[in-house]
Amino acid sequence: MSTDPSLPEGRRKFRATEIHDKLQMVTPKYRNIGDLRKPITKDTENMIAEIKDCSSFLQWALPKMKMRWRGFRKVKRQVCKRLLLRMQELHIHNHQSYREFLDKHPQEWEKLEKLTHISISRFFRDYKSWEMLGKKLLPSLAANAARHKRDLNCWSAGCASGEEPYSLALLWNHKLASEFPGLTMHILATDADEHLLQRAWQSCYPESNVKHVPKEWFQKSFQQQEKDIFCLDKNICQKVDFKKQDIRKEMPEGPFDLVFCKNLVGMYFVHDQAVEIFNKISIRMQPAGILMLGNHEPFPEREVDSIYVFNRGLNIYQKKG
Numbered sequence: 001m002s003t004d005p006s007l008p009e010g011r012r013k014f015r016a017t018e019i020h021d022k023l024q025m026v027t028p029k030y031r032n033i034g035d036l037r038k039p040i041t042k043d044t045e046n047m048i049a050e051i052k053d054c055s056s057f058l059q060w061a062l063p064k065m066k067m068r069w070r071g072f073r074k075v076k077r078q079v080c081k082r083l084l085l086r087m088q089e090l091h092i093h094n095h096q097s098y099r100e101f102l103d104k105h106p107q108e109w110e111k112l113e114k115l116t117h118i119s120i121s122r123f124f125r126d127y128k129s130w131e132m133l134g135k136k137l138l139p140s141l142a143a144n145a146a147r148h149k150r151d152l153n154c155w156s157a158g159c160a161s162g163e164e165p166y167s168l169a170l171l172w173n174h175k176l177a178s179e180f181p182g183l184t185m186h187i188l189a190t191d192a193d194e195h196l197l198q199r200a201w202q203s204c205y206p207e208s209n210v211k212h213v214p215k216e217w218f219q220k221s222f223q224q225q226e227k228d229i230f231c232l233d234k235n236i237c238q239k240v241d242f243k244k245q246d247i248r249k250e251m252p253e254g255p256f257d258l259v260f261c262k263n264l265v266g267m268y269f270v271h272d273q274a275v276e277i278f279n280k281i282s283i284r285m286q287p288a289g290i291l292m293l294g295n296h297e298p299f300p301e302r303e304v305d306s307i308y309v310f311n312r313g314l315n316i317y318q319k320k321g
């Protein structure tokens, strides 16, 4: 964080967006950037200390749950907010005391793990990957399944509130289904978080989540429910089966032609855990099946059997044919 040392104590300037983010995290009071032009008060400094505390706490706690701090750095706000609420619930006043509480109550680790689920998602996230999927990959996977007279099987792992599997259902319905009339596509979507799965079943989203849906598909398949809420047509929703599963403990059988594992395993789990899970995913893929990862997450290429880079820039991989 940058400060201006030339200003007197109490009137130091912090980068506005940075501090805004940090204050939003700890209190909803700071609604706009205008608040930040006011002098930095003791309260504010306490809050900044609070955020630093939360970061140090996470750097200590995440590896104990086989998770990597690096993945959380940019999204820690969501986790810190939940953590603060949990601490309030327990009448615990600082992160050090919460650490002591964890030591005395090992069952609390399970609660803490749930607080780390990052729910950020949107329809057609990483749009270029979706273009590649729609134009090249999915037609080829579909043609291959049709040639072998079998269904096309897809899995969205860590599906959050359904944005990813529903994007796939939209793509299939509006672009490819007519090209493969005899072919059935199955989409299975799994997530460890029950609340997110409830939202997926409701299938209604704020505008910010649906803004990358191609206009024509949006007009055909979404209905406005409230000012900023848009609900997906039931005939699209029906194409997706949701299941609660913790990817570290269980996985669907497969074999899958297409697997989305975006912004979960590579991003949030430590290297060894990621290698173990990706190898299990590899076993569940069809020969020449496609694995889509988030654009910015690492993949332990050398340690995962039979999976090779298909497009490095888009972080797309392929199982050996």
Ligand SMILES: C[S@@+](CC[C@H](N)C(=O)[O-])C[C@H]1O[C@@H](n2cnc3c(N)ncnc32)[C@H](O)[C@@H]1O
Pocket (backbone or CB within 6 Å): 117, 118, 119, 120, 121, 122, 125, 157, 158, 159, 160, 161, 163, 164, 190, 191, 192, 193, 196, 245, 246, 247, 248, 261, 262, 263, 264, 294
């Ligand atoms: C950042 S979201 C990614 C959503 C979507 N894949 C995307 O890229 O937009 C990560 C999702 O993984 C889920 N998740 C976290 N830990 C999990 C686990 N152990 N097993 C299954 N899902 C998990 C979270 O609940 C959350 O929905």
